[in-house]
Amino acid sequence: MARPSQEQTLQARFRDDPAFFHLEVLGHEPWEKQLEISLSIRDNRNTAIRSNNGSGKTYHMAREALRFLYAYGPDAVVINTAPTWTQIENQFWRNLRDAYQKARYPLGGNLLKTKLDIDETWFALGIANDENNMEAFQGWHAKNILVIFDEASGISPKIYEAALGAMAGGSIVRFVLIGNPTQNSGPFFDAFRDPTFSKIHISAFDTPNVKAKKQVLPGLVTWDFVEEVRKKYGEDSDVYRVRVLGEFPRRASDTLISIDAVEYAFGADRELQNQDDEAIGLDPARFGDDDSAFVFRKGNAARVLEVINGNDTMQLAGKAARYLREFPNASIYIDIIGLGAGIFDRLREQPDIAGRVLGVNVAGKARDEKEFVNIRVESWSNVRDWLRDAILEKHDGFYELAQPKYKINSAGKLQLESKEDMKKRGVPSPNVGDALALTLSRATEGENIGIAWLH
Ligand SMILES: Nc1ncnc2c1ncn2[C@@H]1O[C@H](COP(=O)(O)OP(=O)(O)OP(=O)(O)O)[C@@H](O)[C@H]1O
Ligand SMILES: [Mg+2]
Known part of the structure; x- marks a missing residue:
C-alpha cells in the first residue's frame, strides 16, 4: 500500500x-x-x-x-x-x-x-x-x-x-x-x-x-454587560433571555415590537428617506428616580440625543430649548402628562421657538380611534411600521422598544402595557422608546397640530 x-x-x-x-x-x-x-x-x-x-x-x-x-x-x-x-x-x-x-x-x-x-x-x-x-x-x-x-x-x-x-x-x-x-x-x-x-x-x-468575572479574551461578552442587561430589563425579560442566556424569547408574540425589528435597524444599510421631516421627542421622567430621554428623528433615521437621570423641569426645558436651536428645522414633541406640562409652558414662553413646541397628551384620542385605545399605542404602532425601513444609531435604549406588551381590549382596540404595569413586572420605564414614539405622534397641544409623517 x-x-x-x-x-x-x-x-x-x-x-x-x-x-x-x-x-x-x-x-x-x-x-x-x-x-x-x-x-x-x-x-x-x-x-x-x-x-x-x-x-x-x-x-x-x-x-x-x-x-x-x-x-x-x-x-x-x-x-x-x-x-x-x-x-x-x-x-x-x-x-x-x-x-x-x-x-x-x-x-x-x-x-x-x-x-x-x-x-x-x-x-x-x-x-x-x-x-x-x-x-x-x-x-x-x-x-x-x-x-x-x-x-x-x-x-x-x-x-x-x-x-x-x-x-x-x-x-x-x-x-x-x-x-x-x-x-x-x-x-x-x-x-x-x-x-x-x-x-x-x-x-x-x-x-x-x-x-x-474579568477579561480573559478581549472582545467577548463581559460580566458588566450581563449585569447591565439584567439591571435594565430584568432576568425575566426577553432581552435578557435572548442576549444573555441564548434562549428563544417567551413572549415575542405579545410585545408590539420584536427585538429583531430593532436589531435590523441598527446601523442598517438602508436608503435615507423623508429627510425634510425632523422631530425631537422628549419623554420626561414621571418620578425623580426615573430617566428623561431626548430622541432626534430625521425621516427614517433616528438617534438618542441624551438620557438624563431625573426630572428637573428647568434643566429639561433648558436642554429642550438648546436642541431646538441646534436643529432649526425640528419640532419638539413633549409628553405633557404630569411634569411635561411645565416644560411645555416654559418653552412656549420663548417666542423664537414657541412655534415648534408641541404637546402630546398620550392618553388622548388616537387618530384611528377604532383601532387604538389612545395616542400612546398608536404612536408605538407607528414606530413598529416605521422600523421596517428605519436606520437607528445603535443605542441600548432602543431595545426598550421590544419591551411593552400589548393586548386587545374588550372593545377590540389595541392597548399598550402601561409604564406602571411594566414596573410591576420589574421592567424599567421605556423612556427612549417613548421619546421615539413621540416623534411619530399626533400632537394635542401647540401649533402645527398633526404630523407630516402621517399625511
Ligand atoms: N477564541 C478567541 N480568541 C480570542 N478572541 C476571540 C475568540 N473568539 C472571539 N474573540 C473575540 O471576540 C470578539 C467578538 O466575537 P464575535 O463578533 O465573533 O461574536 P459574536 O458571537 O458573533 O457576536 P454577535 O452576537 O454580536 O454576532 C471578536 O471580534 C474577537 O475579538
Ligand atoms: Mg456575530
Whole structure:
C-alpha cells in the first residue's frame, strides 16, 4: 500500500483535529464552545447553534470556513450568508480576511472582499440574503460543501430552501446555522426541534470573561454587560433571555415590537428617506428616580440625543430649548402628562421657538380611534411600521422598544402595557422608546397640530 503523502496526512489531521488547524495554521485558540462547534461540524451534516451576543460565533465560523476549505479541498466550496450585506462583508468576511492574512503559513489563492478563490472548484463566497436573487444559491453541486448561515434567525425562509438545493448531492455536506435566538418561529427556531440537527447552546455564563468575572479574551461578552442587561430589563425579560442566556424569547408574540425589528435597524444599510421631516421627542421622567430621554428623528433615521437621570423641569426645558436651536428645522414633541406640562409652558414662553413646541397628551384620542385605545399605542404602532425601513444609531435604549406588551381590549382596540404595569413586572420605564414614539405622534397641544409623517 502506498504511504500517504505528507499533504494527505496533514489534510486528514485538519479534518479530524480541528483544534490543530486553528492553533497551528491560524494561531487561533478556540474556547470550549467554539471547539464544540468544530467537533459538531466534523461529525454532523447539520448543526444549529443558538447563543448569547458576543460569544465569538462569527469569529470562529469565519475560521471554520477556512478549515473546511483546506481540510476538504481541492473540490470544496464554502457559502455564507447573513441577514444583511453589511453583516456578510463587515463581520464574517472581515474576520475571514483577517484570519487569512494572519495565518502562519501562506494559504494560497486569491483573496477578495467577500470571496476567496483557490481554484475553479475550490473557493469560499459570500452571498446576499436576497429573495430576488435566489439563483445565486443554486447550481453549486460541489463535491464537498459547507453552508453557513450567520444570524440565522433573520435569514429568509426561501433562502433556507435554496440552500437545501445547493447542498443536494454533495459528498461531504455541512450546514451550519448560528445566531442569536431572536424569533420563536421560522426555520432557525424549527432546527432546534429537528432530529437531523446537532444542537449547541451557548449562554453568556459559559463564556470565559463572564465565568472569570474579568477579561480573559478581549472582545467577548463581559460580566458588566450581563449585569447591565439584567439591571435594565430584568432576568425575566426577553432581552435578557435572548442576549444573555441564548434562549428563544417567551413572549415575542405579545410585545408590539420584536427585538429583531430593532436589531435590523441598527446601523442598517438602508436608503435615507423623508429627510425634510425632523422631530425631537422628549419623554420626561414621571418620578425623580426615573430617566428623561431626548430622541432626534430625521425621516427614517433616528438617534438618542441624551438620557438624563431625573426630572428637573428647568434643566429639561433648558436642554429642550438648546436642541431646538441646534436643529432649526425640528419640532419638539413633549409628553405633557404630569411634569411635561411645565416644560411645555416654559418653552412656549420663548417666542423664537414657541412655534415648534408641541404637546402630546398620550392618553388622548388616537387618530384611528377604532383601532387604538389612545395616542400612546398608536404612536408605538407607528414606530413598529416605521422600523421596517428605519436606520437607528445603535443605542441600548432602543431595545426598550421590544419591551411593552400589548393586548386587545374588550372593545377590540389595541392597548399598550402601561409604564406602571411594566414596573410591576420589574421592567424599567421605556423612556427612549417613548421619546421615539413621540416623534411619530399626533400632537394635542401647540401649533402645527398633526404630523407630516402621517399625511
Ligand atoms: N477564541 C478567541 N480568541 C480570542 N478572541 C476571540 C475568540 N473568539 C472571539 N474573540 C473575540 O471576540 C470578539 C467578538 O466575537 P464575535 O463578533 O465573533 O461574536 P459574536 O458571537 O458573533 O457576536 P454577535 O452576537 O454580536 O454576532 C471578536 O471580534 C474577537 O475579538
Ligand atoms: Mg456575530
